[in-house]
Amino acid sequence: MDEVDRIIISTLGELGCPVDDVTSLSDFTVALVIEGTVRCLTAIIPDFNCSMVLPNQLAKQFRVGQQLANSCVSLGYRGEIGYQTFLYANLIEWRRVFVFLIESLPKAAYRAGGDSSASEQALLQRRIMKALQASVQEFDCPPVNYLPVFSDSKMKFHRSTGAHRTIPLTLPNPDSDSYFHKVLLPPLCLQQYNPGALYWNPWCASCLEYLSSQKAAQLEQEYLQLHNTSKHGYDTQTRRKEMFTQKLAEGLRHGMMATKHENQNNDISNSLSDILTSFQSDGAPLRGNESIFQATEKFHFSQTKPLAPSVPQLGASKPVEDSRKQREQLREELTEKLALISQKIASLELEISRVKMSIGPTREQLMLQLQKNAENKELIRSKKRVLELVAGSHEEGLENAAKLEEVVRTMLARIQLDSEKWEVQRLELYEEIRGLRDTMNTSKDELERETRQLHELKEKMRDCAEENQVKDATLVQLREEYENVNKDTQRSSYTNRIMEILANIRKQKKEIEKVLSDMRQLQKEINQLEGKVGRIYSLADEKIFKAARKDESLRDLYKNLVTLHSTFGNITNTIEQTGSTERYIKDLEDQIDDEKAKEVSTNLKSMQKDYQLLVQENEEMQKKVAAK
Amino acid sequence: MSQLVAIGLIEKDTEDIIEFTWAYPTMDKSIKELLVRKCPPSNLSESNQYLLPYVFSHGEGFWYYMLASKFNNKEYSGYVTDICFTILSKDFHPEKYYDILQALLQTFLFSNSVVTVLKSYLSLFAKKSLDIIGTDKVLNISSYDPRKAFIACPLKPLILQFGIESILLYNAMLLKCRVVVYSSELEALLAFTRTLPLLALHRQNWSIVFPYVDLVDYELTSLKEQPNYVAGFLDSSVENRIDLYDIFVNISSSTITIPEHAKSRFSLSKAHKEIAKLMMEVANDTGKSDQQAIKEINLKTKEMITNLKNLSIQEDGTPGMISYEILKQRKFTATMSNFLFALATVEGLTQL
Numbered sequence: 001m002d003e004v005d006r007i008i009i010s011t012l013g014e015l016g017c018p019v020d021d022v023t024s025l026s027d028f029t030v031a032l033v034i035e036g037t038v039r040c041l042t043a044i045i046p047d048f049n050c051s052m053v054l055p056n057q058l059a060k061q062f063r064v065g066q067q068l069a070n071s072c073v074s075l076g077y078r079g080e081i082g083y084q085t086f087l088y089a090n091l092i093e094w095r096r097v098f099v100f101l102i103e104s105l106p107k108a109a110y111r112a113g114g115d116s117s118a119s120e121q122a123l124l125q126r127r128i129m130k131a132l133q134a135s136v137q138e139f140d141c142p143p144v145n146y147l148p149v150f151s152d153s154k155m156k157f158h159r160s161t162g163a164h165r166t167i168p169l170t171l172p173n174p175d176s177d178s179y180f181h182k183v184l185l186p187p188l189c190l191q192q193y194n195p196g197a198l199y200w201n202p203w204c205a206s207c208l209e210y211l212s213s214q215k216a217a218q219l220e221q222e223y224l225q226l227h228n229t230s231k232h233g234y235d236t237q238t239r240r241k242e243m244f245t246q247k248l249a250e251g252l253r254h255g256m257m258a259t260k261h262e263n264q265n266n267d268i269s270n271s272l273s274d275i276l277t278s279f280q281s282d283g284a285p286l287r288g289n290e291s292i293f294q295a296t297e298k299f300h301f302s303q304t305k306p307l308a309p310s311v312p313q314l315g316a317s318k319p320v321e322d323s324r325k326q327r328e329q330l331r332e333e334l335t336e337k338l339a340l341i342s343q344k345i346a347s348l349e350l351e352i353s354r355v356k357m358s359i360g361p362t363r364e365q366l367m368l369q370l371q372k373n374a375e376n377k378e379l380i381r382s383k384k385r386v387l388e389l390v391a392g393s394h395e396e397g398l399e400n401a402a403k404l405e406e407v408v409r410t411m412l413a414r415i416q417l418d419s420e421k422w423e424v425q426r427l428e429l430y431e432e433i434r435g436l437r438d439t440m441n442t443s444k445d446e447l448e449r450e451t452r453q454l455h456e457l458k459e460k461m462r463d464c465a466e467e468n469q470v471k472d473a474t475l476v477q478l479r480e481e482y483e484n485v486n487k488d489t490q491r492s493s494y495t496n497r498i499m500e501i502l503a504n505i506r507k508q509k510k511e512i513e514k515v516l517s518d519m520r521q522l523q524k525e526i527n528q529l530e531g532k533v534g535r536i537y538s539l540a541d542e543k544i545f546k547a548a549r550k551d552e553s554l555r556d557l558y559k560n561l562v563t564l565h566s567t568f569g570n571i572t573n574t575i576e577q578t579g580s581t582e583r584y585i586k587d588l589e590d591q592i593d594d595e596k597a598k599e600v601s602t603n604l605k606s607m608q609k610d611y612q613l614l615v616q617e618n619e620e621m622q623k624k625v626a627a628k
Numbered sequence: 629m630s631q632l633v634a635i636g637l638i639e640k641d642t643e644d645i646i647e648f649t650w651a652y653p654t655m656d657k658s659i660k661e662l663l664v665r666k667c668p669p670s671n672l673s674e675s676n677q678y679l680l681p682y683v684f685s686h687g688e689g690f691w692y693y694m695l696a697s698k699f700n701n702k703e704y705s706g707y708v709t710d711i712c713f714t715i716l717s718k719d720f721h722p723e724k725y726y727d728i729l730q731a732l733l734q735t736f737l738f739s740n741s742v743v744t745v746l747k748s749y750l751s752l753f754a755k756k757s758l759d760i761i762g763t764d765k766v767l768n769i770s771s772y773d774p775r776k777a778f779i780a781c782p783l784k785p786l787i788l789q790f791g792i793e794s795i796l797l798y799n800a801m802l803l804k805c806r807v808v809v810y811s812s813e814l815e816a817l818l819a820f821t822r823t824l825p826l827l828a829l830h831r832q833n834w835s836i837v838f839p840y841v842d843l844v845d846y847e848l849t850s851l852k853e854q855p856n857y858v859a860g861f862l863d864s865s866v867e868n869r870i871d872l873y874d875i876f877v878n879i880s881s882s883t884i885t886i887p888e889h890a891k892s893r894f895s896l897s898k899a900h901k902e903i904a905k906l907m908m909e910v911a912n913d914t915g916k917s918d919q920q921a922i923k924e925i926n927l928k929t930k931e932m933i934t935n936l937k938n939l940s941i942q943e944d945g946t947p948g949m950i951s952y953e954i955l956k957q958r959k960f961t962a963t964m965s966n967f968l969f970a971l972a973t974v975e976g977l978t979q980l
Contacts, residue, residue: 357973360804360855365976412750419652420743427705430649434641434707441643 001095003497008098011105015039025091025098030054033094034086037068040101045071058614061087072097075104088603166206537565633690633716635732635749636660637742639699640669640710650742652749655716658846659688666840668696669710671814680814682726685840687847690716695729697737704740711736713745720834722822723780724772728752731760731767738762778834781823782918783925787911793884795904796894800875801828802929803893803967804856804974808873810866812880814840817860820879824858829926830933848872897964903928936972 005025013019017036022028028036035052042048048071054061065083072081077100085093172185188203224239389400540561548554636651646669648660655663664670666685668678684693696712713729713736735744738761752758758767787794800807801824809824811817821839825831838859841847843866851859852872859872867876867885874890877883886894906928910921940954955965 357970361973361976363855364804408754412754415750416743416747419746423741423743426650426742430639431705431707434643434705437643437645 003494004095004099008095008102011102012036012039012098015043025095028091028094030087034064034068036098037072037086037101040098040105041068041071044075044101044104044106058610058617072100075100084603084607088607090597090599090603092597166209169206169210533568537561631717631719632749632753633718635716635745636663636714637745638664638667638669638694638696638712638714639705639708640712641705641707642709643707646670652746659690659716662687662846663692663694663714665842665844666692667694667712667714669712680818682722682729683814683840684722684725684818686720686835686838687841688850690718691720692716693722693725693729695726695733697733699737701737701740719774720822720837721772721774721777722818723777724769727767727772728758731758735761778826778829778832779919779922781819783823783826783922784911784918786820786823787907789879789882790884792904792908794907795896795900796875796884796886797824797877798827798903798907798925799894799896799900801825801858802974803970805874805890805893806854806856806872807858807875807877808866808869809858809860809877809879810862810864811860811878812862812864814862816879817862820877821858821860826922827925828929829922830930843869892966893970895963895966897961897967899932899964899967903932933971933975936968936975937977939968 002024008025009019009022015036016039017032019032019036022032031054034054038048038050038052041050050064050067054064062083065086068086069081069083077097079096081093081097085097169188170181170185172187173181176182188207220240224243389404390397541558544554544558544561548558634651634653634655636655637649638646639649640646646664646667648655648664651660666683668681668683671679673679678696681697682693682695684691686692692714694712694714696710699708699711701708711733713732715725715729717725732745732748735748736742738744748758752769756769759765760767786797790797797807799805807824809817809821811820818839821837822834825834825837836854836857838851838857841851841859841861843861843863851857866872867878870887870889873887874893876885876887878885903925907925910916910924913921916924939958940951955968960968
């Protein structure tokens with residue numbers, strides 16, 4: 001019991017109850033009991049809400065008690081439980097309830113309260129981790145004032161003199177052809193730009209500028225590639241130029257609109273050249289293909305114009321009329337030319353269609369002709385040969401004809417022989433080919449099968465290796481946990497004690513069984529003896545009765561026998577009765593002890609008091625309600 | 629026989645591999661590939677039967693004829709399941725070559741050796757005759773009249789199948805258009821394509837017929853080189869190849885389609901109406917034989933051409949060249965004059 005009490009008290013303490021002064025369950029007060037139960041229930045049931053302090057009013061107390069009892073029942077507590085268990089109960093019931101609750105506590109609750117030092121450590125680690133994360137996420141630019149400088153291969157920090165100035169960097173390049181770039185050029189930080197300006201540190205700023213310009217170029221290229229339309233067929237350079245000129249033209253246009261230039265036209269085109277031309281007062285075209293000198297010449301002339309204002313004003317109208325007439329003439333000429341050309345085109349098209357139509361038949365004729373040529377050639381050739389053979393006299397012709405026949409016959413015979421030989425070879429070879437193909441196919445099938453098996457085996461291997469890894473990891477983890485947990489030796493002592501108790505119980509069981517068997521033995525003997533006695537008595541009874549009928553002196557003997565039997569019978573009965581009453585007495589004594597432990601009388605008294613109080617409170621409340 | 633070019637043997641084995649195993653004298657690799665692709669064992673129907681055991685077609689300047697049969701002789705080879713004999717030649721005569729191939733096949737089955745086949749082939753070449761094994765008969769080349777090949781397939785059913793639209797076919801043949809024929813059955817395709825030139829019998833030109841073409845670059849390039857042709861396809865996607873035809877004929881559905889670019893050549897005039905009437909009359913007349921029908925149509929065509937020639941007579945009485953002006957003088961309608969001019973061009977009667 002002490003052990004149980006100690007466990008209960010320690011777990012309640014871990015959960016947060018004020019159990020410092022308490023050493024055993026007998027020191028528990030009702031308030032403590034309630035606080036303990038509430039804490040246990042909050043740990044077990046996630047949404048359990050109850051105040052840990054018992055309210056003053058009895059009704060509320062009853063309600064709280066009932067709530068706790070219901071929760072315990074919902075968790076699966078078997079046994080009588082109600083509000084009375086918490087308010088008026090005795091040690092035994094409290095013990096049972098606490099044991100049940102502590103058994104139902106989830107393991108996390110244990111751990112959370114477990115090693116106080118470990119939790120502090122974990123908290124600290126977490127705090128450190130958070131701080132580090134925060135610091136990493138902030139972009140900390142190194143203070144510009146403190147830039148590193150390498151001198152004598154040592155890094156020193158110097159203050160810079162103010163503005164960032166960048167220099168073009170010479171990066172060492174191991175892929176380049178020049179020996180200097182490949183080998184001789186020292187790393188960036190060791191390149192002394194200006195020995196006299198040790199305090200001027202251009203490296204950081206220059207590096208930053210170089211890298212950011214590269215990045216910008218890369219982004220720009222990507223953007224241009226994204227927006228590059230294939231029908232323009234521009235490369236990045238021209239596209240860039242375009243975009244740049246567009247932007248420039250827009251900017252200038254906005255500027256012009258803002259300043260309201262007087263000599264401008266109302267509709268401003270978007271083209272940069274137009275905008276720039278509009279800047280010039282006399283509307284002269286942009287420099288374009290002219291050389292600088294010609295442009296400056298024009299500029300000069302435009303400047304001298306205002307010096308002679310009168311003369312150009314009078315002659316201004318005439319050149320305009322002339323130009324108009326010229327333009328009209330040009331127009332007429334051009335339209336005439338256009339008409340002529342369109343006529344030409346129409347006629348040419350007609351011709352084209354006509355020619356197209358005649359292509360077909362001419363092509364056919366061509367093909368026919370070619371065919372005929374080929375045939376004729378063949379004919380000519382064969383006839384030539386024949387003529388050659390038949391050239392000479394009649395006999396020679398006949399001879400030649402005979403010779404030709406011979407040749408043809410021999411050729412035929414040879415063809416036949418060759419074809420026979422070839423046939424044999426051919427059949428053999430084809431059989432070989434097909435046989436080999438068969439074997440190839442079968443071996444392919446086998447190969448496929450085996451590769452499949454191999455794959456399967458490999459996969460199995462992989463799976464096993466993965467399982468192995470997982471198991472290793474869990475092993476390491478569990479070992480760590482075991483080492484972490486193995487600090488308190490109480491568990492082993494508990495287990496040892498449990499084993500001792502078990503051994504004791506086993507011994508006791510054996511002894512009980514022994515006793516029981518002895519008792520059964522005794523009972524058997526008693527029964528046997530009783531039986532014996534009964535049989536002997538009946539025999540004796542008979543015999544003596546028979547004898548007594550004949551002989552009167554034996555009647556006394558008979559009477560004595562009967563009285564002897566009956567008195568001994570009484571004795572045995574009384575002995576049995578005394579035994580049973582003694583047993584009854586023992587039972588009753590046990591019951592008395594149990595009831596004493598339940599403290600029913602004290603609880604009854606307090607319940608009576610509470611009942612009276614409750615009645616009073618009810619009356620008061622009724623009065624209040626009636627008063628309202 | 630100067631028309632024979634080569635003979636070859638194609639075998640199919642148990643692994644469904646079809647190979648060209650023997651040829652005499654030689655055949656180009658490309659032609660061998662073509663023949664292997666076209667031979668009956670390569671083209672099996674869904675029930676694994678030959679689409680047609682005897683196939684002929686035209687390509688690469690040769691007519692090729694193929695006859696296939698099942699083969700199950702273990703003495704010859706344990707692997708061969710089908711054999712197919714092919715003959716390349718320059719002339720068109722499916723019936724003649726069918727008989728020749730039958731005879732050669734018989735000799736092969738009898739003797740199990742290609743040597744005897746070669747002997748028979750050479751005798752064909754030299755003696756122009758072939759002994760048929762198993763009988764006393766002799767196959768004589770001379771007994772096959774080339775002209776009979778032209779009329780072997782009847783024309784009347786063709787006209788009846790397309791009805792009045794067969795005038796479009798007539799027009800196509802007359803004006804030397806490119807005709808593409810599609811059918812889902814090989815037999816119908818072969819029969820139809822060889823009948824079409826009957827509509828323009830006065831030319832007697834069967835070298836424009838390509839009864840069985842695949843949509844393969846190799847064959848299409850040589851086809852495109854021809855100015856006009858009658859080409860048959862088993863692949864229905866040929867309808868999408870508008871570049872290949874001026875008129876598309878679908879035998880399975882009996883429809884004729886003319887693409888946009890060729891519509892100008894098919895504008896029908898009064899002359900067409902007359903001929904169409906004649907064709908329908910002749911086809912529906914059960915009393916007339918096919919030959920008579922063909923003759924009548926041919927006569928009409930010749931009449932038209934002589935009329936055309938007579939339109940321009942030179943000073944010495946001989947017919948001269950036709951030109952647009954002459955046609956305009958006769959006050960024909962626009963369609964009529966276009967048609968006549970096209971016909972004249974095709975017959976070689978025009979001058980630029």
